Amino acid sequence: MGHNHDAETERLGQKMAQAARQRPEFVGNALALWENANPGRSLLVELRCDDFALWRLAVTPRPVTSSLAEAAMGLGAELGVNPLALVNILRFADSAGAFASANDDGEMLMAALDNEGDEERD
Amino acid sequence: MSNQDELLSLHGRLLAGDLRASPKIVERTLAPLVAIVTRDIAGLSDCQDIEQACFDALFDYLVDPGRYNSKRGSLVTYLAAVAKGKAMTVRRGNQRRTQLETNYSVEEHAERERAEEEGEEKALDRLDWDRFGGELVKDPGDAEIVALIKVGAHTEVAVAKAIGLKIDSAGLAAAARRVERIRGRARRIAGRNDI
Numbered sequence: 001m002g003h004n005h006d007a008e009t010e011r012l013g014q015k016m017a018q019a020a021r022q023r024p025e026f027v028g029n030a031l032a033l034w035e036n037a038n039p040g041r042s043l044l045v046e047l048r049c050d051d052f053a054l055w056r057l058a059v060t061p062r063p064v065t066s067s068l069a070e071a072a073m074g075l076g077a078e079l080g081v082n083p084l085a086l087v088n089i090l091r092f093a094d095s096a097g098a099f100a101s102a103n104d105d106g107e108m109l110m111a112a113l114d115n116e117g118d119e120e121r122d
Numbered sequence: 123m124s125n126q127d128e129l130l131s132l133h134g135r136l137l138a139g140d141l142r143a144s145p146k147i148v149e150r151t152l153a154p155l156v157a158i159v160t161r162d163i164a165g166l167s168d169c170q171d172i173e174q175a176c177f178d179a180l181f182d183y184l185v186d187p188g189r190y191n192s193k194r195g196s197l198v199t200y201l202a203a204v205a206k207g208k209a210m211t212v213r214r215g216n217q218r219r220t221q222l223e224t225n226y227s228v229e230e231h232a233e234r235e236r237a238e239e240e241g242e243e244k245a246l247d248r249l250d251w252d253r254f255g256g257e258l259v260k261d262p263g264d265a266e267i268v269a270l271i272k273v274g275a276h277t278e279v280a281v282a283k284a285i286g287l288k289i290d291s292a293g294l295a296a297a298a299r300r301v302e303r304i305r306g307r308a309r310r311i312a313g314r315n316d317i
Contacts, residue, residue, distance in 0.1 A: 008153045012173065016152065019177045025185045056145035061185050063141060071141050078142040 010052065017058035027075075028058030030093030037096065046089070049081040057081060065094055125150065129197045136187045144184050151198050152180065158202045163209045171212045172205075179205035258307050267304055276301050 020028025031043055031054075043054060056079050063071030069087050076083025129150060135143035155176045163172060179201045183190060190200050259265045263285035270276040270284060278294040281301055287293035 006153065009149060012152045012156060012176075013148065015173060016148065016177045016180070019174065020181070023181055026181070056149070059148045059180075059184070060141050060144040067139075074140075074142055079145065 010055075013055040013059065014051070017055035020058045024097065025061055026058065027060045027062050027090070030062055030090050031058055033093045033096050034089045037092070043089075046085050047081040048085070049079065053079045053081050057086075062090065062093075068094070126196055130192055133187060133190065133192060133197060136184070147184070147197070148180060151201060152176065154198055155179070155201050155205060158198070159205045159209055162202070163206060163213070168216075171216075172209055175205045175209035175212060176201070178208050257311055258304050260307075263300065264304060267300055271301070271304065 017028050020026040021032035023029055034046075035041075035043060044050065047054070047057075049057075057075065060075060063075075068090055072087040072090055073083045075081070076086045129147065132143040132147050132150075136147065156173055159172050159176055160169065182204065183197075183201060190197060194200070258268050266284040267276065267281055270280055278297045278301070279289060281287075281297040282289055282293045285297070285300065287296055
């Protein structure tokens with residue numbers, strides 16, 4: 001990992017990570033969505049990392065869905081966070097974002113439930 | 123490898139889609155960036171605004187690193203220019219807002235004074251002069267002033283002439299004080315009698 005733990009950089013980095021929570025293009029926003037949906041659960045525990053790694057993760061642009069798993073594994077290894085948990089959080093945020101922006105009178109939800117039923121039968 | 127070369131290498135990686143370069147770029151540029159913008163933007167007293175401008179400049183760059191042309195200067199210089207532009211916009215917005223608030227406050231104050239004066243005039247208009255007129259007259263000359271007030275002709279000059287004051291600054295000031303004294307009595311009568 002080898003993070004440079006300069007105090008001013010750490011202070012500003014934490015603040016920038018907070019700002020990233022409002023930016024859908026950043027991992028910070030995905031972390032915020034996961035946190036809101038899982039009250040009482042800790043990102044630090046879930047990702048098995050420390051605050052130094054967490055803000056660095058938050059200020060990273062969100063990987064596109066097509067390369068999400070590969071990018072998340074790379075980021076996880078680089079920053080010392082649990083890569084599988086990161087993949088799950090990013091996938092969760094993608095799905096939550098899709099549902100939140102869907103203006104289809106529940107069509108997307110019905111499709112997801114149908115798909116789930118098909119998978120159970122398979 | 124110098125810091126500049128290292129940043130160029132990270133920029134190249136980010137351009138190629140390697141997201142692992144992003145936190146490294148933030149780590150190396152954030153503190154110097156905030157220091158430069160704080161130094162150069164005088165008058166932007168709120169350091170939160172400066173920091174936010176720097177975050178925004180970095181966010182914009184990280185999602186679209188192609189905006190930065192490495193041939194035109196260092197990455198920190200580029201980010202500082204963008205952040206300064208954003209900070210100046212915030213400062214102009216703050217100044218405009220402060221000016222609007224000041225104007226609003228002055229207008230509101232003037233409006234309140236107008237309303238108070240109008241209310242007072244209306245109270246005088248509604249006053250039952252036959253019933254309360256006597257209470258307004260206490261000193262020599264008050265009757266003349268009340269008569270002028272009743273017909274709305276209580277200018278300082280008219281009052282001064284009516285009660286025998288000189289038409290100079292002292293006389294006009296005394297006339298104004300006499301009118302105000304009677305208006306004060308009218309206010310109190312109106313208040314007592316819920317007019």
